[in-house]
Amino acid sequence: MAKNLSIILAILVVAAGFTASSALFTVSETEQAIVMQFGKVQTVVQEPGLKVKTPFVQDVIKVDKRVLSVGTEREEVVTRDQKRLMVDSFARFRISDPLLYYQSFGNIGVAYSRIETILNSQLRQILGREILTDIVSGERTRLMETIKNQVNVETASRGLEVVDVRIVRADLPTANSQKVFDRMRTQREQEAKEIRATGAEIAQRIRANADREKTVLIAEAKRDAEITRGTGDAEKNRIFAEAFGKDKDFFSFYRSMQAYRDAIGDNDTTMILSPDSEFFRFFDGRNITAK
Structure with missing residues (x-):
């Protein structure tokens, strides 16, 4: 009898323990919980800790509370100026309302797929209204904020909050890249030709002005x-005239010395003259008068 009582007590203890474990559940700081009863939502638990539910009747569905990330497939976007871009992007989101999330998607896989679809749609719409230079330049931050806000408009009613949208890359397709590169090179070459032509014109104008100034200066x-x-010649003639008037013999001597210098200088000139020639009259002293 005592043995049977011990067995019964053990069974009761095990049953009580199993019942207690079924009635208790834990919600961590990174989770939220939805308590279901016969397929219907009974309550939503967003605070962490040890919680109680009705055992064997109620079930608990755990929902992630952290910021999650979803990326998109490489998407082709046509800009307002008819340029094609291959865009890579991703979004960060969190489940702000577990009940709406569960009613809208049921599981996280469906939520990922839906956010990716919405993000791709908004990328095409918003980037399609912009020109290429705005997308690849400093306007990208504004465009990402606009895309985030528009995605939030569609996901807020489904219990999701998009906290960030990022455009990772925005590249031209390979064929278009080559065409754009060729067009940019042609434009730069044209600009270079115009600059060189302008420089040549300015150089020619400077040279013409310099030549004109040189001609004037010369x-x-x-x-x-x-x-x-x-x-100087007038002054020289005046001095010669004064010298001739003051002393004719000295002037004649001076002029003869100049003639000697010019005639028998260092230019290898050969002359045949008689020693008593009038040209050498001052060499023998016969025409020098002491004064």
Whole structure:
């Protein structure tokens, strides 16, 4: 009898333990919980800790509370200026309302797929209204914020909050890249030709001005030289005239010395003259008069 009582007590203890374990569940800091009863939502638990439910009747569905990330397939976008771009992007989101999330998607896989679809749609719409230079330049931050806000409009009613959207890459397709590169090279070559032509024109104008100034300077210099030479010749003639008037013999001697210098200088000139020639009259002293 005592043995049977011990067995019964053990069974009761095990049953009580099993019942207690079925009535308790834990929600961690990174989770939220939905308590279901016969397929219907009974309550939503968003605070972490040890919680109680009705055993064998109620079930608990755990929902992630962390910020999650979903990426998109490489998407082709046609811009407003008819340029094709291959865009890579991703979004970060969290489940803000577990009940709406569960009613809308049921599981996280469906939520991922739906956010990816919405993100691709908004990428095509918003980037399609922009020109290429705005997408690849400093306007990208504004565009990502706009895309995030538009995605939030569609996901907020489904219990999801998109906290960030990022455009990772925005590249031209390979064929288009080559065409754009060729067009950019042609434009740069045209700009270079225009710059070189402008430089050549400026250089030609500078050279023409310099040549004109050189011609004027040379003409003025020649004029001044002629004036100076004429003035010098006049002064020389005046001095010669005064010297001739004061002492004819000395003047004649001076002029003869100049003639000797010019005639028998270092130019290898050969002359055959008689020693008593009038040209050498000052060499024998016969025409030098002491004074």
